[in-house]
Amino acid sequence: MxxxxxxxxxxxxxxxxxxxxxxxxxxxxxxxxxxxxxxxxxxxxxxxxxxxxxxxxxxxxxxxxxxxxxxxxxxxxxxxxxxxxxxxxxxxxxxxxxxxxxxxxxxxxxxxxxxxxxxxxxxxxxxxxxxxxxxxxxxxxPAIPTIEGLDTVPYLTSTTILDLDETPRHLCILGAGYVAMEMGQMYRRFGAEVTLLEKNARILGKEDEDVAEEIRKILVQDGITVCCGSALHRVSKSGDSIVLELTADGQQRSITCSHLLIAAGRxxxxxxxxxxxxxxxxxxxxxxxxxxxxxxxxxxxxxxxxxxxxxxxxxxxxxxxxxxxxxxxxNKNLTLDERPVPYCMFTDPELGRIGITEQEAREKGMDILVAKLPMTRVARGIETGDMRGLMKAVVDKASGRILGASVLSVAGGEIMSVLQMAMMGNITCAQLRDGVFAHPTFSESLNNLFMSIES
CATH class of the missing domain: 3.50.50.60 (FAD/NAD(P)-binding domain)
Structure with missing residues (x-):
């Protein structure tokens, strides 16, 4: 030993x-x-x-x-x-x-x-x-669900799909979480037809509904088919294609694709x-x-x-x-308690997230204010030609402290990090509203984001 x-x-x-x-x-x-x-x-x-x-x-x-x-x-x-x-x-x-x-x-x-x-x-x-x-x-x-016939077809995972040498003709993705969003948009931009199959009523259930809907619109604009409320029952091989039999919107249907990506968690x-x-x-x-x-x-x-x-x-x-x-x-005494959990979903535009969402705050009965700004009102977005997305922040009404933020934007993760720093330093939304930021930057629009917030 x-x-x-x-x-x-x-x-x-x-x-x-x-x-x-x-x-x-x-x-x-x-x-x-x-x-x-x-x-x-x-x-x-x-x-x-x-x-x-x-x-x-x-x-x-x-x-x-x-x-x-x-x-x-x-x-x-x-x-x-x-x-x-x-x-x-x-x-x-x-x-x-x-x-x-x-x-x-x-x-x-x-x-x-x-x-x-x-x-x-x-x-x-x-x-x-x-x-x-x-x-x-x-x-x-990658987690592989139990689906009739899945073991008879050459399905892909988030690992194996990265080894493809040729763009799929038609990529079907089981799941509509963060991996599915990134992979779907990426391969669509490489020229594939892409279909997302989500069993729930909407994509990205952990995000606020307005944020998820904005992301769905962007994907659809890119030419991706998003099918929510879809239950995949069985798969089979037909020549060089894969046939998916599913229920969508209460109707039985089948989809024929060239490649199937399983993105159903880990x-x-x-x-x-x-x-x-x-x-x-x-x-x-x-x-x-x-x-x-x-x-x-x-x-x-x-x-x-x-x-x-x-x-x-x-x-x-x-x-x-x-x-x-x-x-x-x-000999420190560090713990997981109160650890911030920032993250990004690297679609384009990307989603930067920190803290609590509006829906979580409402479920907890918290007294909040919600600031929201479409990217169509952000000068840098207009000038660079990319006005897709929005900025959103959840604010404690009594103190003006920022409790969470969702930033769907070019450089969304970087903008989110500015808000995370404000949260770490207990900087209020009023201080950001009146702060001096370089013009024209994306972060400068934090002024406009918080202009409707009284604190």
Missing amino acids: KNYDAIIIGAGQAGTPLARKLAGAGWKTALIEKRRIGGTCVNDGCTPTKTMIGAARVAYIAGCAAQFGIPADPSQVELSKVKARKDKIVQQSITSLTKSVASTENLDFIEGKAVFSGMKTVDVNGETLHAEHIFINTGAR TPNTGDLQLEQTGLHSTAQGTIPVTNKLETDINGIYALGDVKGGPAFTHISYNDYVIVAKNLLE
Whole structure:
């Protein structure tokens, strides 16, 4: 048996920096990864998808060039070249991470599948490792629903779709959440016919209805078919096509497509860990329960990132690392309590979100004011020719403090971050309304956003 001070299972956005930090503090550390360093973010999440979304936006802008008086005849998108650029950028990230880990003293990087074999012992590549501190950062994978015939067709996931070399003729997407929104718009801009199938009455149920409806309108303007209230019953193969049999709006119908993307959520990677061998048990959803300091019910064993449940974002995983590292190495008392959860959906325009939504505030009976500004009234949007979207903020009526915001705009995430900073610093909506911002910027329109708010 080989003894370590810390064993980290999974080299994702919490595991890798934590391994380097602990090793740098003198802890003998093992970092185990069965796939590729970097986790979902680097390999098939943020880095590759946002790289390809960037290419899709270039295609969109080229198609709009004539509106600006610029002759343009955009050629057919060569998806193989888009993929090659994506692969290059992903590999750059992997190479950088690999070098940083290899150059860290006290750190052993082990490629292999880790399973628990006893109390605080892990087996990998035929060797048993032990540590008093173990950190599980195994992430999540695309969830595959049970649908008749699905195992007979070559369906895609958010991982495998990134390896396509040719644009699909007709891409059907099961689900209309954040991944479906991004992938649907991206492949539509690459030239595919795209159909979104959502089982609920509307898309993006966690967002305010007016925000979700604005996003739906943008997708429809891009030429995407959005089918809400759709229940997919069975799928089958017909030659080179896939046939979907479903109920939509109470009517039986079928859709024939060339490609099917399953975007129906994600499931934690806990099934193969043999958690029970070390005294742990996952929930019915597969997540590992933790305290507000990310420790499991076994002292010294922690779960970080997507595998613990909750918001599945890279920046949340990284903050999990910060909390654990500072508590262990600096005797801090950081917790998950009151942690802000900003996020972006990288459609174009993108949606930046922070804090509470209007619908959540209304359900809780909170006394609020709501500020809303269409992008058609934003000078920078008018000047740059992109007036799609809106800005919206929820404000506490008594104090004028900002409780949440939704910004659907070019640079929506950056504008949202300004509002998040205001929330962190207890800056009121009146201060932003009267603040001096550079003209003409998108953030300058925070003046106009809050002009109707009395505080």
